[in-house]
Amino acid sequence: MSEVRVRFAPSPTGKLHIGGARTAIYNWAFARAMGGKFILRIEDTDPERSTQENIDLIIRAMRWLGLDWDEGPEIGGAYGPYLQTKRFDTYKVALEKMKENGSTYPCFCTSEELAQRREAVQKGADPEPDPCRCLAHDEAQARIDAGESHVWRLKVPQDRGIITVHDAIHGDSEFDAALQDDMVLVRSDGSPTYNFAVVCDDVNMKMTHIIRGDDHLSNTPRQVLVYEALGYPTPVFAHLPMICGPDGKKLSKRHGAASVEEYRDMGYLSDALFNYLALLGWAPDGETTIFSRDEMASKFTLERVSKNPSALDYDKLEWLNNQYVQSMGAVAFVDAIKGDLIDAGYCADDADVEAKRDLLEAAYPLVCERVKLMVDAVPMIAYLLADEVELDEKSVQKVLQKEGKGAKTAILEAAAALENCEWKVETIEAALRGLLEKLDAKPRLVFQPIRVAVCGNMVSPPLFESIELLDRSVVLKRLAKAAEVALD
């Protein structure tokens, strides 16, 4: 078998959608697993909605996801160009071929006439063949020469019978050719329609497999007809099930985030989003849930792709994201929050981040298992970055100002204990634990007030480690300040 060639063909009418991203991932994984080529092609035949900006955004989002391709608009390749608007001459050649073999005909119907006919059919009338289909060749040519507006339609062969679509995921699906309408191939302005352009491109770019969304399955028989009219063998199709919102309904704005970059901005890691999307409709086996791009690339097969649509589960995505946060390591962690650090004003610039690198990396083990989304990280370690810490209102009330709990004494004693002790976790912990006996108090009555004083909140990363990361003077200052508002 010749080399596998697959493509991801987004239309740049918006950002990279989460469903599109998964389609891209599966195409990529299949190409890599088969030792084939993965091609990026931009379907920008709709001039109204396609923009260069969207093309750039899509490419950036794909790169962020960790995908790479062998041919594409920005890197070229042997079968370019990879923008449909730059391939109009190839569609003309294809149309000429179809004119010659009689598989297309000009249609002069106005959109009003078409709308009327559609309406009649909707109301139950039997669909009638397009009247232009039977126009004598000479008459049609005369009207074209007269400059009459027309489109070119596919002439579905009357005796074609059953069209079988071979699909690697669904198996064979059969469609009655007699039920396929004569779709428009070329618009009155000379531009190709989607269904025509895709086939021309897929043929010319030597695609062996077409992996795309389920929503295209019903369009496939008509595309098969175009392959046949052009005299080319059909590729293997693979239609992926749709992705739905958490409620099981088709994904829409109602569900919030829909684009890859929105997920990135929400704080999801590229590795996690990739892993999650890969898992939506494909599983390497019954056990494995966490795997890398390379693992997927070595194990992916179309046969194992699920046939049912899948609903997004944000809980699982978050869990997966945290798994990756826990395993990313301190260096990557600091790199990942660099921007947030600067935006929040904790660091002046990149150089400043590097200057504080030791502290930031030391903070990683304290927070990694509780950072679900990356955007949570900076607020979570803020108390380590500034001299002052703002005391959380609720924590003050519940911990510092609950009468009869000895919060003030605990804080004062803590300050005394930390005054001269060696500044290491072990000694800090020993010093503070010593208070338990001295005050004869339960751990939470001693440690919680100290936590609020030092970390600003009754919920925080580990206390002793946090203290160690702060300067003694800062800790003592915070304790003194908290003691002012604390009650016994």
Next chain:
RNA sequence: GUCCCCAUCGUCUAGCGGUUAGGACGUCGGCCCUUCAAGCCGAAGAUCGCGGGUUCGAAUCCCGCUGGGGGCGCCA
């Protein structure tokens, strides 16, 4: 309306004629414990959408039904 696709715990899934129907997220309980997490242990949760077949035996094969989804544009 019509054509096509789909159907296993709440969710993502494993299963491809014989399993106590397995795993993951979530949920609940426990352990750990100075908080929140994380981690570990355990539990509940699926009459495999329904009804017929085929078979000694069906979640797995066949047919029908129901439910859901998608296509039917000079959108992609």
